[in-house]
Amino acid sequence: MTSSMPVLAIDLGATKILAAVVADNGTLLAEKQVRMHPKGGQHAGKQITALAVEMLAVAGPVQSIGVCVPGIYRKATGTVWAPNITGWNDYPLLSEIRAFSGNRLIVIDSDRTCSILGEQWLGAAAGCSDAIFVAVGTGIGAGILCGGNIVDGAHGSAGAIGWMALERPYSGDFAASGCFESRASGAGIAAEAKRMIKKGENYAGELSKIDADLLTASHVLEAYDSGDRIAIAVVRQAVAFWGMAVANLVSLFNPQVIVFGGGVFGPAQALLPQIMHEARKWAQPVAINQVRLAASALGSNAVVYGAARLAMLHIKNSGL
Amino acid sequence: MTSSMPVLAIDLGATKILAAVVADNGTLLAEKQVRMHPKGGQHAGKQITALAVEMLAVAGPVQSIGVCVPGIYRKATGTVWAPNITGWNDYPLLSEIRAFSGNRLIVIDSDRTCSILGEQWLGAAAGCSDAIFVAVGTGIGAGILCGGNIVDGAHGSAGAIGWMALERPYSGDFAASGCFESRASGAGIAAEAKRMIKKGENYAGELSKIDADLLTASHVLEAYDSGDRIAIAVVRQAVAFWGMAVANLVSLFNPQVIVFGGGVFGPAQALLPQIMHEARKWAQPVAINQVRLAASALGSNAVVYGAARLAMLHIKNSGL
Numbered sequence: 039m040t041s042s043m044p045v046l047a048i049d050l051g052a053t054k055i056l057a058a059v060v061a062d063n064g065t066l067l068a069e070k071q072v073r074m075h076p077k078g079g080q081h082a083g084k085q086i087t088a089l090a091v092e093m094l095a096v097a098g099p100v101q102s103i104g105v106c107v108p109g110i111y112r113k114a115t116g117t118v119w120a121p122n123i124t125g126w127n128d129y130p131l132l133s134e135i136r137a138f139s140g141n142r143l144i145v146i147d148s149d150r151t152c153s154i155l156g157e158q159w160l161g162a163a164a165g166c167s168d169a170i171f172v173a174v175g176t177g178i179g180a181g182i183l184c185g186g187n188i189v190d191g192a193h194g195s196a197g198a199i200g201w202m203a204l205e206r207p208y209s210g211d212f213a214a215s216g217c218f219e220s221r222a223s224g225a226g227i228a229a230e231a232k233r234m235i236k237k238g239e240n241y242a243g244e245l246s247k248i249d250a251d252l253l254t255a256s257h258v259l260e261a262y263d264s265g266d267r268i269a270i271a272v273v274r275q276a277v278a279f280w281g282m283a284v285a286n287l288v289s290l291f292n293p294q295v296i297v298f299g300g301g302v303f304g305p306a307q308a309l310l311p312q313i314m315h316e317a318r319k320w321a322q323p324v325a326i327n328q329v330r331l332a333a334s335a336l337g338s339n340a341v342v343y344g345a346a347r348l349a350m351l352h353i354k355n356s357g358l
Numbered sequence: 359m360t361s362s363m364p365v366l367a368i369d370l371g372a373t374k375i376l377a378a379v380v381a382d383n384g385t386l387l388a389e390k391q392v393r394m395h396p397k398g399g400q401h402a403g404k405q406i407t408a409l410a411v412e413m414l415a416v417a418g419p420v421q422s423i424g425v426c427v428p429g430i431y432r433k434a435t436g437t438v439w440a441p442n443i444t445g446w447n448d449y450p451l452l453s454e455i456r457a458f459s460g461n462r463l464i465v466i467d468s469d470r471t472c473s474i475l476g477e478q479w480l481g482a483a484a485g486c487s488d489a490i491f492v493a494v495g496t497g498i499g500a501g502i503l504c505g506g507n508i509v510d511g512a513h514g515s516a517g518a519i520g521w522m523a524l525e526r527p528y529s530g531d532f533a534a535s536g537c538f539e540s541r542a543s544g545a546g547i548a549a550e551a552k553r554m555i556k557k558g559e560n561y562a563g564e565l566s567k568i569d570a571d572l573l574t575a576s577h578v579l580e581a582y583d584s585g586d587r588i589a590i591a592v593v594r595q596a597v598a599f600w601g602m603a604v605a606n607l608v609s610l611f612n613p614q615v616i617v618f619g620g621g622v623f624g625p626a627q628a629l630l631p632q633i634m635h636e637a638r639k640w641a642q643p644v645a646i647n648q649v650r651l652a653a654s655a656l657g658s659n660a661v662v663y664g665a666a667r668l669a670m671l672h673i674k675n676s677g678l
Contacts, residue, residue: 168512180610184509184516191612192488195645196504201609203602203640206525216609217640282523289521289536290500290610292511320523320537325515 045349046093046142048086048105049152049342050074052122055082057089059097060346064160068096069342078124083134091138102143103135104349106152106341110194118146145352149173150197151188152344153334154181157297159347161335168293171340172199172283175300178219181344184291204282222279224255224302231258231272241268259305277309281316288329289322299334307333365669366413366462368406368425369472369662370394372442375402377409379417380666384480388416389662398444403454411458422463423455424669426472426661430514438466465672469493470517471508472664473654474501477617479667481655488613491660492519492603493620498539501664504611524602542599544575544622551578551592561588579625597629601636608649609642619654627653 042062049056051074058069072089075081094100109120116132123129135144154163154171163169163183171181178200182189189196200219211220220226232250235241244261245253245268261269284296298310310331318326334340362382369376371394378389392409395401414420429440436452443449455464474483474491483489483503491501498520502509509516520539523532531540540546552570555561564581565573565588581589604616618630630651638646654660 166512182610184504184511185507187505187507189504189509189611191504191645192486192614193612193645193648195642196610196612198609198612198642198645201605201640201642203524203605204526206598206602208639212640216642278526282526285521285523286606289518290502290516291509292513292516292518294512319528320521320532322515322518322521322536325511325513325518328513 043099043101044097045346045353046090046097046100046103047342047346047349048090048103049149049345050082050086050105050107050120050123051149052108052120055085055089056342057093058342058346059093059100060343062350064343064346068093074123076124078126079129080125082123082126083129083131086131087134087138090135100142102145102349102353103139104152104345104347104352105131105135105144105146106149106345106348107131107146108149110148111146112194113190114193116146143349143352143356145348147188147190147348148179148181148194148197149341150179150181151190152181152342152348153299153340154183154297154344155188155347155351156336156340156342156344157299157334158183160343161340162297162332163295166294168291170287170291170293170296171334172287172296172298173300174223174280174298174302174306176223176225177215178223178300180287182291199283199287202283202286204279204286218279218283222276222283224300227255227258227272227276227302228253230275231268234268234271238268243268245269255302256305259302273309276306277312278316280309280313282320284313284317284331285320285326288317288325292322292325293329295330295332297332297334299337299340303333363419363421364417365666365673366410366417366420366423367662367666367669368410368423369469369665370402370406370425370427370440370443371469372428372440375405375409376662377413378662378666379413379420380663382670384663384666388413394443396444398446399449400445402443402446403449403451407454407458410455420462422465422669422673423459424472424665424667424672425451425455425464425466426469426665426668427451427466428469430468431466432514433510434513436466463669463672463676465668467508467510467668468499468501468514468517469661470499470501471510472501472662472668473619473660474503474617474664475508475667475671476656476660476662476664477619477654478503480663481660482617482652483615486614488611490607490611490613490616491654492607492616492618494543494600494618494622494626495620496543496545497535498543498620500607502611519603519607522603522606524599524606538599538603542596542603544620547575547578547592547596547622548573550595551588554588554591558588563588565589575622576625579622593629596626597632598636600629600633602640604633604637604651605640605646608637608645612642612645613649615650615652617652617654619657619660623653
């Protein structure tokens with residue numbers, strides 16, 4: 039890095055916009071967050087512009103702007119697909135940011151990619167060239183670095199590990215969001231628990247006291263800690279799937295570290311040794327001894343740090 | 359590429375050593391192949407040196423040497439693990455090549471990586487930045503390019519897709535070479551056929567006429583073409599696993615093309631549409647529409663062309 043100039047990082051979530059000015063040592067020099075306009079579309083776009091312009095005014099000189107989006111960025115067109123922002127099926131984010139950014143460098147990538155960049159810079163994957171962030175929340179996705187390079191894929195959708203095929207035969211359950219995600223995401227865990235409660239006629243445990251519509255993976259993980267038998271069965275199944283997924287990532291990418299984050303890890307962090315135990319059965323036997331599993335060190339901040347890192351790497355790659 | 363100087367490519371197989379001088383347009387200016395010494399070890403090393411020195415003498419100026427190995431190259435130590443060459447558990451190939459190569463650039467990688475580099479240069483993946491070579495022979499492995507970069511992993515073993523976990527529960531069958539490989543490699547297909555023949559008491563089809571010790575995947579694929587019922591069951595199962603593996607590669611890497619090669623593809627090329635049909639059920643639904651499946655265009659030559667390409671890219675990356 040030849041410059042010590044700060045960068046502007048913009049973290050777009052499904053419901054919030056965070057802009058931060060970040061120094062090259064990771065210090066947050068300024069930050070501000072607003073709730074995203076519920077109508078999304080250009081309403082959200084105008085909020086991004088206003089917030090970014092405000093931050094640039096306080097920031098002083100900024101050479102590069104890094105943006106993370108909750109979906110897929112299409113480099114070829116400069117547009118974004120973000121399923122949880124209304125009207126962002128193919129939103130022209132690059133041109134919108136270009137309009138206010140002068141001749142600053144702009145770089146945009148997915149939240150999962152930014153998560154692993156943040157963890158690699160300042161968190162649980164510090165110093166690693168080959169590292170994967172597995173985000174388990176409502177859904178499941180992964181951000182992947184190989185030999186220091188971001189794995190984006192030909193059209194920006196690499197890391198869609200929720201679609202990993204792990205169990206035969208094919209079931210209609212998998213159609214909406216994939217085999218792995220249907221079994222072991224936050225939503226998948228809640229759904230499995232509801233199925234088992236419905237079947238378990240004599241069950242009167244903790245989970246039976248929660249309204250089925252409100253039951254979440256957090257409830258299941260709490261009930262697991264207190265020895266509830268349905269929670270134990272559901273969590274064991276999730277651990278089996280997480281272990282297979284880890285094994286496949288290890289055999290395919292030979293990484294140094296796999297970082298678990300998202301809403302479920304969180305509470306499921308204590309399960310990492312069990313997940314490793316499962317993974318060891320399946321994975322390439324040399325590569326599994328070359329990897330460690332870790333919980334996210336930065337939590338929800340991984341993304342904004344990653345967007346800042348993305349901007350800094352872009353300066354470096356541009357030779358400025 | 360600033361230089362039009364040819365390169366020396368060395369292709370090490372389990373039983374042969376091929377050295378070739380390759381021009382930057384892909385023309386083979388000279389080539390020679392010898393059978394590898396069955397005792398492997400330094401016997402093989404001396405053969406490599408002798409053959410390479412002979413080729414360099416006829417080649418004229420050569421700036422770079424690319425070597426492919428049938429196993430894993432450990433960059434950190436310059437050593438090779440090649441399970442099918444006797445005594446090559448941690449063989450110091452880099453220092454051996456350095457000893458005769460003067461100040462030429464040297465680059466070494468696996469046969470699977472060289473296969474995709476060859477196909478990307480002159481074959482079925484020409485012009486693609488995101489491409490995967492799936493080699494199905496006795497075993498299964500993959501060479502992977504993401505955004506134009508080779509995916510080697512932290513310790514050189516990336517692409518060990520034979521270890522992919524695709525079927526629960528875990529079975530002891532998977533311990534030796536992985537779930538996917540045990541079900542859908544050449545050896546796996548032959549083993550499945552033998553199992554079914556043994557179980558199928560009233561079976562008197564084609565495959566029952568072949569000595570079990572001599573039965574191979576080629577026999578099964580031939581019998582499939584003539585409608586043998588056990589062959590059909592075995593091939594359908596292999597197609598199901600190949601489809602799941604394609605789906606997982608598509609969801610994880612979002613590639614433009616997956617090239618099938620190795621001894622089994624070959625005869626199984628006609629099954630690519632069925633494999634795509636299976637993959638479509640499981641894969642991330644946008645990414646599966648952005649990929650094509652192709653048979654290897656270069657066959658067993660993919661590797662030596664890939665080793666040449668590796669050498670050329672190394673010149674480029676070294677800024678010479």
